[in-house]
Amino acid sequence: MSEVPFGFSNRDDDDDRKRGDEHGGTGGANNPFEFAMGGSGAAFDPSQLGQMLTSLGQMFSTMGQPGSSQDGPVNYDIAKRLARQQLGASVPPVSAGSQSAVADAAHLAELWLDAATTFPAGATRTVAWTANDWIEETLATWKRLCDPVAEQVSGMWTTTMPAEAKEFAGPMLGMLGQMGGLAFGSQLGQALGQLAGEVLTSTDIGLPLGPDGAAALLPAAITEFSKGLERPESEILVYLAAREAAHQRLFAHVPWLRQQVLGAVEDYARGIRMDFSAIEEAAQGIDPMMLTDPAKLEELLSQGTFEPQTTPEQQAALERLETMLALIEGWVQVVVSEAVGDRLPGAGALAETLRRRRATGGPAEQTFATLVGLELRPRKLREAAELWRRLTTDAGMQARDAIWAHPDLLPSSTDLDNPAGFIDGVIGGGTGEFDDPIAQLAETEARERREREAKRDDKPEDGAGS
Incomplete structure (x- = not known):
């Protein structure tokens, strides 16, 4: 993992201790955050808080303009506005010709996919989006991805405040929450604005970002992507339509998959633990009134000032998510x-181009790493593809797709590194555990049900033994 959300960065305990030693501890008379975190050698100053409240009130009185409302830890109105500003004053609508080309490419791709997977078509409609359409249609999913992280970070302000500070800071806490929402929304808007201008489909990063049942391609971005590839744009369009349709089939007919992927992000967020010594270090010599300036607060956030400490629970969640996304893409x-x-004569070259795009940290990968804190390891992606390829050859398409019947049947991260044992299990050459994945799933569920019933029967009645 090389990135963490909203510009955060990880640092191990040795570096933290070294940093604290170099700066003579974490307290300081010039630390504007000291009252919030109970820093060493400083008393809570109500007069300073009053000054900050006055300035914050003045600032928020000028923010009652359309598009500045906030309901939650991130100001998504600001995010949407900034993202669209990056795209320019006018984004031309999709032409009728492009819409027709997308529909034809999707229809052809679905016909070809019917012979390559047991999953039937998953998209109920195919649409051609502009970059603005992508922002609008995917924002609901970005909210689910970003809110848990932002909630944990913003909650750190109040959870670390001493009781005296909370008593005086009541009104300011809500304002600080809105300030944080503005800063997060600004970062999100900048990232999504860049991504919206370059993303090719709704599933470019392996996640179902768009509405259920909607396969979406972005013709303008595909035209730009096609330049210099020495293949007809129509061929590239069909190939990308096939990738989009394959994603849609998987997410539509593996009902637990969406929740499993997004739930791993939420598990990661719940495990965030903050190291406020970094904030105190950054705050040395800074005017306390910086808290009234959204631009300066955003700068503080983007400099890696917040230092989440990676917990075992977070690491496990990140590994699950990374493995799941690699399995989907593979x-x-x-x-x-x-x-x-x-x-498609150029299919092999197109696949390699997209693989390199992901391996070198393309825009989709970079944005996901910045916003959510995960960076796909290309090695895992290649290993996942190789496992599915070998499984198709050795066990057949039916057995391969049956693995998606339950998350417990999927290959683990260890299986991706050494797939032989997993494949042997599926084809019956090893332990035989996966000879029939559906039967194995039914047996597992029956065993879990029996265990739950046994525990319930063993539980004493209310008042028993008293």
Whole structure:
């Protein structure tokens, strides 16, 4: 993991101790955050708080303009506005010709995919989006991805305040929450604005960002992407339509998958622990009134000032999410390769181009790493694709797709590094555990149900033994 959300950065305990020693501890008379965190050698100063409250009130009195409302830890109105500003004053609508080309490419891709996977078509409609459409249609999912992280970070202000400060700071706490929401919203808007201008489909980063059942391609971005690839744009469009349709099939017919992926992000957020010594260090010599300036607060956030400490629970959640996304992307690569076969002469080159785009940290990967705190390891992605490819060859398409029947049946991170044992299990050459994945799933669920019933029967009645 090389990135953490909203510009945060991780640092191990040795570095933290070294930093504290170099700066003579974490307290200081010029630390504007001292009252909030109970820093060493400083008393809470109500007069300073009153000054800050006055300035904050003046600032918020000028913010009652349309598009500045906030309901939650991130100001998404600001995010949306800034993202659209980055795209320019006017984004031309999708032409009728482009809409028709997208529809034809999707129809052809679905026909080819029918022979490459047991999952039927998952999209109920295919749409051609502009960059603005992408922002609007995916924002609901970005909210789910970003809110848990932002909630944990913003909550650190109040959870670390001493009781005396909380008593005096009541009105200011809500204002600080809005300030944090503005800063987070600004960072999100900048990231999404860049991504919206370059993303090719609604599932470019392996997540179902768009509405259920909607396969979406962005013709303007695809035209730009096609330049210099020495393949007809129509061929590239069909290939990308096949990738989008494959993602839609998987997410539509593996009902637990969406929750599993997004739930891993929430698990990560719940494990965030903050190291406020970094804030105190950054705050040395800074005017306390910086808290009234959203731009300066955003700068403080973007400099890696907040230092979440990686917990074992976080690391486990990140590994689950990383492995899941690698499995999704690897499966899509194999299925699309099977589907297009020799029908698209440039399919192999296109697959390699997209692989390199991901491996070098393309815009989608960088944005996801910045906002959520996860960076896909290309090695895991390649290993996942190889596992699905070998499984298709050795066990067949039916057995391969049956693995998605339950999350417990999926390969683990260890299996991606050493897939032979997993594949042997599926084809019956090893332990035989996965000879019939559906039967194994039914057996596992029956065993868990029996265990729950046994525990319930063993539980004493209310008042028993008293």
